[in-house]
Amino acid sequence: MFLLQKRGQLSCLELSWPGARAVFTTRSGGTSQGPYSALNLGLHVGDDPEAVLENRRRLAASMEREAASFTACQQVHGTLVAVVDRRHKGMGALDLESAIEGADGMITKEPVVLFAFFADCVPIWLYDPVQKAGGVIHAGWRGTAAGIVLEALAKMKSHFGSKPEDLYAAVGPSIGPCCYQVGEEVVRSLKELAEREQLSSASISLSREGKWHADLAGFNCQLLQAEGVRKERIALCNLCTSCHSSLFFSHRRDGAKTGRMAAIFYLQEDENETKEKNN
Numbered sequence: 433m434f435l436l437q438k439r440g441q442l443s444c445l446e447l448s449w450p451g452a453r454a455v456f457t458t459r460s461g462g463t464s465q466g467p468y469s470a471l472n473l474g475l476h477v478g479d480d481p482e483a484v485l486e487n488r489r490r491l492a493a494s495m496e497r498e499a500a501s502f503t504a505c506q507q508v509h510g511t512l513v514a515v516v517d518r519r520h521k522g523m524g525a526l527d528l529e530s531a532i533e534g535a536d537g538m539i540t541k542e543p544v545v546l547f548a549f550f551a552d553c554v555p556i557w558l559y560d561p562v563q564k565a566g567g568v569i570h571a572g573w574r575g576t577a578a579g580i581v582l583e584a585l586a587k588m589k590s591h592f593g594s595k596p597e598d599l600y601a602a603v604g605p606s607i608g609p610c611c612y613q614v615g616e617e618v619v620r621s622l623k624e625l626a627e628r629e630q631l632s633s634a635s636i637s638l639s640r641e642g643k644w645h646a647d648l649a650g651f652n653c654q655l656l657q658a659e660g661v662r663k664e665r666i667a668l669c670n671l672c673t674s675c676h677s678s679l680f681f682s683h684r685r686d687g688a689k690t691g692r693m694a695a696i697f698y699l700q701e702d703e704n705e706t707k708e709k710n711n
C-alpha cells in the first residue's frame with residue numbers, strides 16, 4: 433500500500449517491499465513558481481532549469497543520495513524497456529540530452545536509482561524479490577495499448593530469470609476514468625490489446641453524455657494479472673492526478689504549462705538481512 437510520507441519539506445507516496453522501494457513525488461516542497469509550483473521535476477516543460485535542478489537535488493538529498501547519480505530515460509511513448517546497470521548512472525539526471533534514448537521503461541539488478549516523469553500517465557513498478565531485480569515503466573495510452581508492461585515482464589524474464597508469480601507490482605497515481613475522456617483511436621487500440629490478451633474488459637466506459645472514458649491503471653492491472661502476476665501482489669494507488677490538484681500536476685487539467693512528478697525505483701538492502709548480518 434502507498435503511504436504519504438514526509439521527506440523534509442517534501443511529501444511523497446511510498447511503498448516498500450523487502451529489498452526495494454517505490455517512491456512517487458507530489459507537488460509540495462519545491463522551488464518552482466507559477467504553474468510549476470512547487471516540486472516540478474521535468475526539464476522539458478518550460479520551467480526554469482535551475483529551479484528543476486534544485487528540486488531534483490532536494491529529492492535526492494531526502495534519500496541521502498546525489499541527484500547526479502540518478503538514471504532517466506527519454507520517454508517517447510514507446511515500448512522499449514532498457515536494462516540498466518552501473519554504466520548508465522547519471523544519464524538524464526541533470527539534463528535531457530543524456531537520458532537513455534528511445535526508452536519508456538528501465539529495469540535493473542544493480543544499485544542504481546531509476547527516475548521517470550509523470551503528469552497523468554501511469555507509473556508502474558515491478559519488483560522480483562527472488563532475483564532481486566525490478567524497475568519502473570511509463571505507460572500513457574500509447575504505451576499501454578502497445579503493451580509496454582508486457583515488454584517489461586518479458587525483459588524481466590529474459591534478463592533476470594524473473595517469474596511473474598514471484599513479482600510485486602505497483603500502479604501509481606494517474607488520470608482516472610473520472611477525468612480521462614478519450615477518442616475512438618484510444619478505444620480501438622485498447623480493445624485490440626484486450627482481445628489479444630483475452631482480458632475481461634478493455635477498461636473503457638461510456639459516460640452519461642455518451643463520451644468514452646478510459647481507466648489506464650485498471651487496464652494495466654488486468655494485463656499484469658493476465659501474465660501471471662498475483663492480484664494480491666499488485667498495489668493499486670487509486671488517486672486521480674486530475675482530481676487532486678493540491679497533490680499532483682495534470683496535463684489534461686492544466687494544459688502544456690504544468691510540472692512533472694517523478695516515479696523512483698531502487699533496490700535496497702533487506703532490513704532483516706542487515707539485522708542478521710549485524711547479529
Ligand SMILES: [Zn+2]
Binds near residue numbers: 610
Ligand atoms: Zn479524476
